[in-house]
Amino acid sequence: MSGLVALLSRLRSFTVLACFVLQPVGLRAAEAPPRLTVFAAVSLTDVLQQIGADYAATGQPLPRFSFAASSALARQIESGARADVFFSADREWTDYLESRGLLRGGTRHDVVANSLVLIAPADSRLQLAVAPGFPLAAALGPRGRLATGDPDFVPVGRYARAALTTLGVWDEVAGRLVRADNVRVALAYVARGEAPLGIVYATDAQADARVRVVAAFPADSYPPIRYPVAATRDAAAGAEAFIAFVSGPVAAARFAAAGFVPGSR
Numbered sequence: 675m676s677g678l679v680a681l682l683s684r685l686r687s688f689t690v691l692a693c694f695v696l697q698p699v700g701l702r703a704a705e706a707p708p709r710l711t712v713f714a715a716v717s718l719t720d721v722l723q724q725i726g727a728d729y730a731a732t733g734q735p736l737p738r739f740s741f742a743a744s745s746a747l748a749r750q751i752e753s754g755a756r757a758d759v760f761f762s763a764d765r766e767w768t769d770y771l772e773s774r775g776l777l778r779g780g781t782r783h784d785v786v787a788n789s790l791v792l793i794a795p796a797d798s799r800l801q802l803a804v805a806p807g808f809p810l811a812a813a814l815g816p817r818g819r820l821a822t823g824d825p826d827f828v829p830v831g832r833y834a835r836a837a838l839t840t841l842g843v844w845d846e847v848a849g850r851l852v853r854a855d856n857v858r859v860a861l862a863y864v865a866r867g868e869a870p871l872g873i874v875y876a877t878d879a880q881a882d883a884r885v886r887v888v889a890a891f892p893a894d895s896y897p898p899i900r901y902p903v904a905a906t907r908d909a910a911a912g913a914e915a916f917i918a919f920v921s922g923p924v925a926a927a928r929f930a931a932a933g934f935v936p937g938s939r
Contacts, residue, residue, distance in 0.1 A: 708910040709735040711756055713747040715763035715829070715901065716856040717788070717875050721932040722761070725925045729916060737916060743856040744768075745827040751776055751906060758909040759916060761785075761901065763857075763875075764829035768902040775907060781914055782904035784937030785921055786929050789876045789899065790833050790891040795867050796884050804841070804889040811846040814870055821863035821872035824853035829899075830860065834873040837896040861885065875899065877933040900937050 714722050719741045730736040737759075740747065744762040748770050751757055760777065762768045765784075771777050794800050802813050814820060823831030831853065838844040854860035857874050864872035865884035872885075879887050903920060905913040919925060926936075 707735060707912045710737045710758040710910060710912055710916055711740065712737045712759040712761060712916070713740050713742075713751065713755075713757040714759075714761035715744045715747075716741045716858045717763055717830070717878055718761060718901070719858065720881055721877075721928050721934070722920075724928050725920055728924050728928070729919050732919075734912065734915070743823065743828045745829070746855070757906050758913040759903060759905055761903045761920070762829075763788075763899070763901055764832070765900055765902055766832075767829070768904060771906075772904070778905040778907055778909055778913075781917060782902055783921070784900045784902050785925075786901045786934040786937045787899055788901070788934060789893065790830075790837055790873060790896055791876045791879050792888045792891065793861070793864050793872045793874055793879050793885045794870060794888050795864060796886050798870065798886070798888075800870070800888060802888050804891050806841050808841065808843060810838070810843050810871075811850070814847070814850060818870040819850050819852045820847050821852040821854060821860040821869035822874070823857055823860055824855065825851070826853075828854070828856055830857040830873065830875060833896045833899060837873070837891045840895040841891075880933045901934075902937075 722739060726737045726739060744764055744767040747760065748767040751760060751771060752774060760768065760771060768782065772782065792802065792804055800813060802808065822834040823829065825831035825835040835844060838847065852860065852863050852869050854863065857878055860872050861874050861878050861882055863869040865882050876890065879885055903917050905917060
């Protein structure tokens, strides 16, 4: 009889242990979707935070955003940084990652577009028409500098160099640049009055009341400014659902309010 009791006791212990061992397997099926990490161009900061909140309101985890120059983010991904989605301010850095097999095939497409503007501090009275041969160097004054992204790496700087080259004034100001790490840094230089003029995206100028738009650059003076999005090669489940959301009607309304236009333009 004592042997039977001992056997039953061992069986009960085994059953309890099995429950503890097997329970996590059952729980995994009910786990919430993973929280996505989104690497995005800094010019998308304000609008993507709003879109991220909209996405979370559908019951999905709030994405974790990392904002910087597209060039810096692309190199971080190349170096092994963990990201699920790459949302760039130009096609070149998306091409860079795609050519290295670091993006998931079939997920890339352009979402929105932007334009290039010349800005000054809000209290500046400078009037200047942007046209071929326009007197940009003279408008800077004897010691003033032009703030924009570093044209060797940062997309807005590349667009700025292209526009100024097309208009025939690049050589006059190339040595007078404030080569910012990203467009928001360039914007801040002008907003604080540390640079009399800057070249940024129209959406960034719209987002900061401390600056005003002096003039827009002709659309044919620089390559089209497109914002491609794509899932990374090793993206977590849910990356493509987020990409679909930022390409959908809720996000489109947010982008329009921020001054972006559809990427197909």
